[in-house]
Amino acid sequence: MQGAAIISARGFEFEKLVGEVLQEQGYRVTVYSFEAPSRDKPILDFDILAVGENGIKIPVEVKFTSRDRVSIAMLRDAGAKTARWKAHAANARPLLVYGAVIERSIREWAESEFEIDIWDRDILLTKSKRTSAALEQFFQGDSDGKPDPTYSERENTKEHVEGVKVSEANIRARGEELIETLRAVPSGKTSAKAYEQICQAVIDYIFVDDLRDVRSQKRTVDGLNFYDLIYRVRPTHPFWATLTRDFRARVVLFECKNYGKPIGPMQVFSTERYLSVSALRPICFVLSRKPANNHAVQAAYGAMRESGKLLVFLCDEDLEAMLRAKDFQLSEGGSADEREANDPIEILDQKIYDFISAMPR
Structure with a gap:
């Protein structure tokens, strides 16, 4: 007291x-x-x-x-x-x-x-x-x-200590390096694969402890649908434990849209086809160069309301914010509770909260 x-x-x-x-x-x-x-x-x-x-x-x-x-x-x-x-x-x-x-x-x-x-x-x-x-x-x-x-x-302030494997400068360089690479990839169809590759590197860096066993360009058994990246969730973090429980998900999808313009509802409709509540994959993070337009957001609301499918839009600006937050988390270190308090997942959780709280009836 x-x-x-x-x-x-x-x-x-x-x-x-x-x-x-x-x-x-x-x-x-x-x-x-x-x-x-x-x-x-x-x-x-x-x-x-x-x-x-x-x-x-x-x-x-x-x-x-x-x-x-x-x-x-x-x-x-x-x-x-x-x-x-x-x-x-x-x-x-x-x-x-x-x-x-x-x-x-x-x-x-x-x-x-x-x-x-x-x-x-x-x-x-x-x-x-x-x-x-x-x-x-x-x-x-x-x-x-x-x-x-x-x-x-x-x-x-820069550290110059011989024999130190990981310094704050080195940790910070990893996130900034990914940001520079992301910005260097031009938008458009010809660079779609390069964009997917940098997106995978970003995901692996930010969620290294939570998402495992990535599969790229996975085809469904019927051969009709492709999705860019699929990860198995390791639900040890409270965020992932809650998300997978609420949506009965065993895996999460990432769709990489390397378009020069904001994605619209047609991209949402095509992505929604890959999601399946019964197959325990109702969640997709849609990565794009620019924020999704309002019609795309309305289409995502429809998928959530009618089918229980969650589509979360993340643009380059969101990825950069999470990369810098990951750098900060690693540079700060500390106890498990302190690392959790600095987790970039806080930014992702806020995005989902913004989406759900604004969804109409």
């Missing part, structure tokens, strides 16, 4: 500092944690309301944590909560402020996914002026007197 009280007190202190930084940025600030509600100021769950010129209103969610880094799972939960305050925003997006470091790639993913702005410790320090010394002192109190390196310092 004493430890929780200390964290709570430092959380209030951090909110005050965030409010001061916002004031330095020219906003009028109301910190709801410290001012009693009144007739003119209702009780709200976000922490700060920043009001600026031209009718700008920014609801601010402030998160203090004793951790040095923010995991993907933590950011996903906080991002979803912050997105709830869009109705209270005007001419701006809601703002999430974390008192810890957030890997740039997952911060950018969360900003895009939840349509919010996010400041972490580094960004907050760059925006502070008169408050910078107080912030530095506050953050040093969480690190035994040793301030964390800034983001640029961490990015520019």
Whole structure:
């Protein structure tokens, strides 16, 4: 209880500092944690309301944590909560402020996914002026007197240790290498096989512990249907255990669509033919260069509603986000729980949640 009280007190202190930084940025600030509600100021769950010129209103969610880094799972939960305050925003997006470091790639993913702005410790320090010394002192109190390196310092730090098989630089290079290869493959029919091959490499890297025994260009027994990639699921991760249980799936399919334009409903109809609830393969991840158009999404809703088949659309941007998240997970390491909290599956789970939650009756 004493430890929780200390964290709570430092959380209030951090909110005050965030409010001061916002004031330095020219906003009028109301910190709801410290001012009693009144007739003119209702009780709200976000922490700060920043009001600026031209009718700008920014609801601010402030998160203090004793951790040095923010995991993907933590950011996903906080991002979803912050997105709830869009109705209270005007001419701006809601703002999430974390008192810890957030890997740039997952911060950018969360900003895009939840349509919010996010400041972490580094960004907050760059925006502070008169408050910078107080912030530095506050953050040093969480690190035994040793301030964390800034983001640029961490990015520019390279290890050169003889005999070390896997360094952070080497781990990061794998995901970035796959991204570069993916971007280098041109769209179109002539490069369809190359696109399938890079997609397989991406899947194998991200889901190395969960998907096994890949088969490429598999033909069904009747000889009528081909699907690009099929994997056997090893349901040890909670995500895969839940997904395979809910849909009674033993395998999952990946269809690789190397089209230069967004895929449409005809591609969904042709892919749906490969899926079979009775054969325990009702799930397909449709990989494409660009996001699927709205008609394709509506067709996927129909397959889900009428046949219980799940088609999940993943474009190149989604794959890049998961690749960078995998790099981050490996570079962070830690316990099994910490690795799970940084799993790129969080991004995939959010995609499925977005799809199911928006599906009409």
